[in-house]
Amino acid sequence: YPGTGSTGDGYRLLAAVGHTIVPPRPALVPLIAAEPFVARLQGLSLRHVRATLLQNGQALASEFGEMLFTHYGISGPIILSLSKRAAEAAARGRAEISIDLKPALSDEQLDARLRRDFDQFGRRSYHHLLAELLPRLLIPVFVELTGIAPDKPGSQSTADERGRLFRLLRDFRLTIVGSRPIAEAIITAGGVAVNELDPRTMQSRLVRGLYCCGEVIDIDADTGGYNLQAAFSTGYLAGEAAAHALGYGM
Ligand SMILES: Cc1cc2nc3c(=O)[nH]c(=O)nc-3n(C[C@H](O)[C@H](O)[C@H](O)COP(=O)(O)OP(=O)(O)OC[C@H]3O[C@@H](n4cnc5c(N)ncnc54)[C@H](O)[C@@H]3O)c2cc1C
Structure with a gap:
């Protein structure tokens, strides 16, 4: 969502390390x-x-x-x-x-x-x-x-x-x-392919130590708070798993 500063960097960084990016497109638009x-x-x-x-x-x-x-x-x-x-x-x-x-x-x-x-x-x-x-x-x-x-x-x-x-x-x-356009959309469909992430930790299956969450993932949901929930839930999982991998909270 360009209105809050995103320019598509997340997709470019993930593609650069070999991830499949399902083409981003506007949804709920x-x-x-x-x-x-x-x-x-x-x-x-x-x-x-x-x-x-x-x-x-x-x-x-x-x-x-x-x-x-x-x-x-x-x-x-x-x-x-x-x-x-x-x-x-x-x-x-x-x-x-x-x-x-x-x-x-x-x-x-x-x-x-x-x-x-x-x-x-x-x-x-x-x-x-x-x-x-x-x-x-x-x-x-x-x-x-x-x-x-x-x-x-x-x-x-x-x-x-x-x-x-x-x-x-x-x-x-x-x-x-x-x-x-995406600038007027509530969410973006497309993003990093879900089968390239471990759903229990949100860790990349291609690059160890790389975690994804929120809009950068190829998930999109109906209106009703489900998209924020998806961002919160994947963010929580990714953060917890990353901290755990670094030895915190053992
Ligand atoms: C107008 C509007 C209304 C919405 N209403 C609802 C709703 O009612 N219910 C609902 O569930 N969802 C709603 N959504 C969708 C919801 O806000 C998003 O799905 C959610 O915010 C996604 O969270 P995110 O953290 O993945 O991405 P974002 O919230 O987009 O956060 C990404 C952050 O990363 C920053 N960033 C980007 N690139 C870089 C970089 N290279 N370096 C550093 N920082 C960077 C951006 O500035 C941004 O702050 C709405 C969205 C919009 C636009």
Whole structure:
């Protein structure tokens, strides 16, 4: 993490003595989306949504919770959790994040909700009806993507138009083109290969008296304090084993 002074020296020193370095890459990191409209959603936070990572249309992983739009794409807890796999998927080919904005409603419930809104408040404009369903910033984007005139009264909407809205609420899709750099990541994936370290002492299996701990090792975990715990635990083991090897604490 360059912000606290790291420049990659640890990887270079370990490579110089023969260790395998799995290429470092950002993890738990915001994602960049191709759609220009994301810039207009900057600052919008969505709660209780489901984000699904797709590779060539196939679901790879899914998270439920909170996310956030930024001027370049998306961030927030559920996006960070998907980010490593999303960046890898983007490097391989077509990667998308599909957001279900109403995951608590079954298809039948969502359909019934839309029918009720459009019938009951039929004189209201489409724009006005969307205000009952979406945060303010998403309304113009939905108008654009569904292609329904914002001033069209709900009662005049067709089944096809309601179908388009239904599908967009279920599957609001963003094309992922990559992630932000390591400098903006919470952790770094990659590092010294784990099979080259003794897990009981964190001592190098190649160089006697050399110990590794924390981010320099090829381990990365989800959010929730697991990365700090990994740094503390491997640091404790390495320190204790090194002291023991020098004859302290015998
Ligand atoms: C913004 C942010 C938020 C985070 N939030 C969480 C969280 O909520 N929960 C969680 O579990 N994890 C979190 N993490 C991750 C966690 O902080 C790291 O996994 C952890 O700090 C790794 O510890 P480390 O000692 O291995 O590396 P670092 O904490 O990066 O420490 C490495 C130190 O080595 C120094 N250094 C580098 N090169 C040299 C050199 N050549 N000579 C001398 N010194 C050098 C650096 O200056 C730095 O002080 C967060 C990280 C960031 C960036």
